[in-house]
Amino acid sequence: MSGRLATLRGLGVTYGAGPAALSDIDLAIAAGERLAVIGESGSGKSTLALALAGLLPDNVRMMGSIAWEGEVKPVPGRDIGFVFQDAGASLNPVLQVGEQVAEVAQRHLGLNWREAYAYARDLLTQVQIPAPDTVLNAYAHQLSGGQRQRVAIAAAIAARPRLLIADEPTSALDTIVQSEIVALLERLVREAGMTLVFISHDIALVSGFAERIAVLHQARLVEAGLTADVLRSPREAYTARLITSHIGLDTPRLVGAPA
Amino acid sequence: MTALLRTTGLSKTFSSGGRRVTALDDVSLTLEAGETLGLVGPSGSGKSTLARVLLRLTEPDAGRIDFAGTDFTALRGEALRRIRRRIQMVFQDPLAAFNPRATVADALGDPLRVHGLAGRRERPAEVARLLGRVGLAQDLAARPIHEISGGQRQRVAIARALATGPELIVLDEAVSALDVTVRGQILDLLVSLQRQDGIAYVFISHDLAVVRAVSHRIAVMDQGRIVEQGPVQSVVENPQSATARALVAAVPRLMRQVGEDRD
Numbered sequence: 031m032s033g034r035l036a037t038l039r040g041l042g043v044t045y046g047a048g049p050a051a052l053s054d055i056d057l058a059i060a061a062g063e064r065l066a067v068i069g070e071s072g073s074g075k076s077t078l079a080l081a082l083a084g085l086l087p088d089n090v091r092m093m094g095s096i097a098w099e100g101e102v103k104p105v106p107g108r109d110i111g112f113v114f115q116d117a118g119a120s121l122n123p124v125l126q127v128g129e130q131v132a133e134v135a136q137r138h139l140g141l142n143w144r145e146a147y148a149y150a151r152d153l154l155t156q157v158q159i160p161a162p163d164t165v166l167n168a169y170a171h172q173l174s175g176g177q178r179q180r181v182a183i184a185a186a187i188a189a190r191p192r193l194l195i196a197d198e199p200t201s202a203l204d205t206i207v208q209s210e211i212v213a214l215l216e217r218l219v220r221e222a223g224m225t226l227v228f229i230s231h232d233i234a235l236v237s238g239f240a241e242r243i244a245v246l247h248q249a250r251l252v253e254a255g256l257t258a259d260v261l262r263s264p265r266e267a268y269t270a271r272l273i274t275s276h277i278g279l280d281t282p283r284l285v286g287a288p289a
Numbered sequence: 290m291t292a293l294l295r296t297t298g299l300s301k302t303f304s305s306g307g308r309r310v311t312a313l314d315d316v317s318l319t320l321e322a323g324e325t326l327g328l329v330g331p332s333g334s335g336k337s338t339l340a341r342v343l344l345r346l347t348e349p350d351a352g353r354i355d356f357a358g359t360d361f362t363a364l365r366g367e368a369l370r371r372i373r374r375r376i377q378m379v380f381q382d383p384l385a386a387f388n389p390r391a392t393v394a395d396a397l398g399d400p401l402r403v404h405g406l407a408g409r410r411e412r413p414a415e416v417a418r419l420l421g422r423v424g425l426a427q428d429l430a431a432r433p434i435h436e437i438s439g440g441q442r443q444r445v446a447i448a449r450a451l452a453t454g455p456e457l458i459v460l461d462e463a464v465s466a467l468d469v470t471v472r473g474q475i476l477d478l479l480v481s482l483q484r485q486d487g488i489a490y491v492f493i494s495h496d497l498a499v500v501r502a503v504s505h506r507i508a509v510m511d512q513g514r515i516v517e518q519g520p521v522q523s524v525v526e527n528p529q530s531a532t533a534r535a536l537v538a539a540v541p542r543l544m545r546q547v548g549e550d551r552d
Contacts, residue, residue, distance in 0.1 A: 070468035070469065070470065071439065071468055174332075174333070175332060203332070204331045204332040204495040205331075205495055205496055205497065205536065205539040205540060205541075206331050206535050206536060206539045207331070207332070208539065209538070209539040209541075231468065231469060232469070232541060233469075233543070234541040234542060234543040234544075235541040237541075237542075237543050237544040237545070238541065238542070238544055257544075258544075258545060261543060261544070261545040262545045271470055272469065272470065273543065275469040275470045275472065275473055276469065276543050277472070277473070277496075277498045277499050277502055278498050278540060278541070278542055278543060279497070279498050279501060279525060279537070279540050279542075281498065281502060283501065283502050283503075283521070284476060284477065284480045284502050284503050285325060285480055285483075285502075285503055285504070285505060
């Protein structure tokens with residue numbers, strides 16, 4: 031196993047006067063691993079993603095520490111790419127797709143505009159956008175939800191970050207597009223040797239590609255381990271509940287013949 | 290026996306920015322009393338338009354809907370209002386479906402008042418009865434809708450649908466926004482209400498596994514058309530259309546073994 035990318039020690043986050051959004055999180059992220067962070071609403075999983083990405087607002091209270099490999103604090107957007115649930119909100123509505131992807135490359139990779147624009151086209155091909163030349167000139171609202179998320183992924187990886195954080199990237203998409211986006215992310219991080227932190231409420235979805243799973247519940251980390259271990263023998267009752275709540279094609283049906 | 294609901298050749302086209310989009314294309318289906326028809330398909334397949342047309346919130350361009358032997362599409366005025374009591378709906382986001390400043394009692398009192406089902410004096414008792422039916426404590430009645438949890442809110446939405454004693458409830462992504470540990474409880478509630486009252490459901494979702502769990506029959510939609518329909522088992526185990534095959538393949542599977550085969 032390669033080195034640690036980040037080590038969280040006693041990490042806590044509180045917004046304003048509210049209860050802790052995250053409390054006393056100890057978690058190590060290995061360089062190059064695919065880690066899934068699982069939790070339900072209010073578990074603190076999005077706060078963990080924002081804290082890792084250095085994107086928390088100024089008015090939060092943070093406790094504990096995040097130590098990075100090489101002691102250098104990563105730059106969000108360059109060293110850390112971020113994909114959100116709502117790709118529509120993370121893309122600029124008045125910029126053409128090509129411009130916003132190229133802008134990231136120009137800013138962080140030191141390319142001139144021509145090079146950056148050509149690279150943006152390559153990226154759209156990499157994220158399997160059909161007709162990339164048309165999409166380069168399109169605006170976000172002209173694309174489907176799945177296409178928008180592919181563009182957001184292209185922008186997130188444009189600066190070749192070491193770490194890609196995806197916060198519920200498929201929750202607004204239908205199941206067919208969801209499986210395509212997951213396969214795409216998996217391939218991209220594999221090819222680039224990127225570390226992936228994938229935030230989700232769906233333990234079955236992540237079981238197909240995550241090497242490790244961390245389970246958050248009510249602002250606390252309840253357990254973390256290898257995916258197969260957590261799924262086969264969860265240590266915490268809450269994790270077991272998440273697993274039994276999964277509805278798949280082999281789950282017993284709730285209805286038989288109509289009354 | 291006549292079907293509770295029968296749609297024949299429903300079509301609907303919207304124009305959007307000069308483009309014509311066919312949302313429904315010759316949709317014909319039937320639903321028996323006490324039965325659940327699962328309606329599944331990708332985003333933009335026309336599921337929600339069909340839901341709105343079934344409720345007559347959107348008028349179809351062509352086709353008809355027969356409900357309990359009456360041509361529902363032809364009804365106007367008082368006759369339409371009377372039949373509307375018998376068809377209710379539950380949406381994905383209950384917060385958007387309620388006046389956010391209302392209390393739970395207000396939300397449940399509205400249909401009772403609008404349809405003249407309980408006078409001012411009887412209303413608190415009726416609200417309490419409805420809360421009981423969906424497994425909520427009676428002291429929830431005084432709480433504002435925006436203060437209760439998402440799961441509680443969806444129970445209130447179901448209670449509101451029950452208020453008029455419907456024979457059919459259209460559920461449009463009704464459990465999609467809920468936490469997974471809450472989702473199962475809401476599905477159990479829906480199934481038990483169906484057993485008690487013989488309510489028929491049109492259960493709409495993009496998630497085939499959830500649809501399979503609660504439906505008797507499944508209709509698969511894509512691009513405004515029903516591309517396949519049949520008993521749950523045959524659609525899931527032996528899908529005939531490309532859309533149904535893609536939906537089956539896209540269901541996330543719990544993989545407990547390292548390197549377990551995905552198919």
